[in-house]
Amino acid sequence: MDESRLLLLFLILGFLLLEFVCPLRRQQERVSWPRVFPVVSALLHGLCVAVLLLAFGSTWSFASAAGMAFALYRWLLGHGVVQFGAGVAAGLAVELIGNLLGLLVIWLTNEHYWLELPILLKNTMTLELLVIVLAYIAMLQPASRIIAAMLQPWMASLTGKDDGSLKNAGALVGYLERSMILTFVLLQQWEAVGFLLTAKSILRFNEVKGANHHARSEYILLGTLLSFSISIGAGLMTLLALGKSLA
Numbered sequence: 001m002d003e004s005r006l007l008l009l010f011l012i013l014g015f016l017l018l019e020f021v022c023p024l025r026r027q028q029e030r031v032s033w034p035r036v037f038p039v040v041s042a043l044l045h046g047l048c049v050a051v052l053l054l055a056f057g058s059t060w061s062f063a064s065a066a067g068m069a070f071a072l073y074r075w076l077l078g079h080g081v082v083q084f085g086a087g088v089a090a091g092l093a094v095e096l097i098g099n100l101l102g103l104l105v106i107w108l109t110n111e112h113y114w115l116e117l118p119i120l121l122k123n124t125m126t127l128e129l130l131v132i133v134l135a136y137i138a139m140l141q142p143a144s145r146i147i148a149a150m151l152q153p154w155m156a157s158l159t160g161k162d163d164g165s166l167k168n169a170g171a172l173v174g175y176l177e178r179s180m181i182l183t184f185v186l187l188q189q190w191e192a193v194g195f196l197l198t199a200k201s202i203l204r205f206n207e208v209k210g211a212n213h214h215a216r217s218e219y220i221l222l223g224t225l226l227s228f229s230i231s232i233g234a235g236l237m238t239l240l241a242l243g244k245s246l247a
Contacts (some may be wrong), residue, residue, distance in 0.1 A: 004111045007056045011103045014048040019099075038078050045099075046071025049106060058110055066106045073102050128242055132186070135238040139178035139231060144171060147226045154219055178231040185235025197228060 018041070050067030054060065077098045081091040108114055177200070184192040201224070239246055 003056065004107075007052065007110070008104075008107045010052050010056075011049065011107060012100065014052055015045060015099060015103060018045055018048060019096075038075055042071040042075035042078070045074050049103070053106075053110060062110065066110070070102055070106060074099060077102075131238060131241050135182060135186075135234050136179060138234055139182050140175055143178055143227070143230050143234075144174055146230065147174070147223060150226060151219065151223055154215075154222065174227055178227055181228060181231035182235045182238075185232055186238060188239075193228075193232070197224075200224060 022044075046067040046069075048067075049070045050063045053063035053066055058066075077095060081094055108117065113120075177196070180196060181193055184190070184196070236246060
């Protein structure tokens with residue numbers, strides 16, 4: 001079993017090295033390479049998979065078939081991301097997750113673990129895990145809509161719609177902020193929650209000081225306190241649902 005896990009780690013490590021560390025990645029910027037690079041990259045990844053499988057005792061036929069299949073799969077995945085016009089971050093996430101899933105399929109097939117997969121999933125999907133996943137999901141869009149609805153009466157008090165802020169940056173900051181707070185509460189690291197609140201307060205103070213931004217500063221303070229309150233409350237409810245002490 002240890003050797004089996006070691007193979008999976010080597011497959012992931014080989015993929016990451018070729019994808020993000022290999023000097024060949026820099027050649028993609030050249031004028032004559034953009035159309036050739038995806039094919040070369042896919043072939044190198046397929047070769048890496050085949051070599052690793054052979055090194056861990058797989059048969060030549062399976063290793064070569066798996067290598068060619070992964071190379072084709074990788075090229076099709078990258079081509080599909082480009083054709084659908086996914087954003088930089090979204091495209092990178094789709095490619096990364098898709099390639100890792102492809103490696104997982106090859107590993108499961110090589111180790112003959114498909115019959116054990118339902119049992120593994122059944123043991124993994126515990127009630128505690130589902131409660132935690134639900135709490136994190138609640139920190140995303142549902143929490144954002146609640147905060148936006150509660151702040152709606154004060155929106156008219158803000159002067160100027162375009163304050164130079166990045167598009168959708170506030171929503172992303174909120175997602176990350178609430179997820180971090182929930183994590184700290186679940187780990188019962190209350191000092192980290194206080195540090196995060198202090199750090200954000202300092203940043204916001206530097207943003208609004210020296211100008212007549214009373215309405216905006218109060219609006220930001222309300223949003224911050226609502227975000228922290230909802231996140232802490234969700235964390236405490238999650239701890240209670242998991243039967244853990246709040247002390």
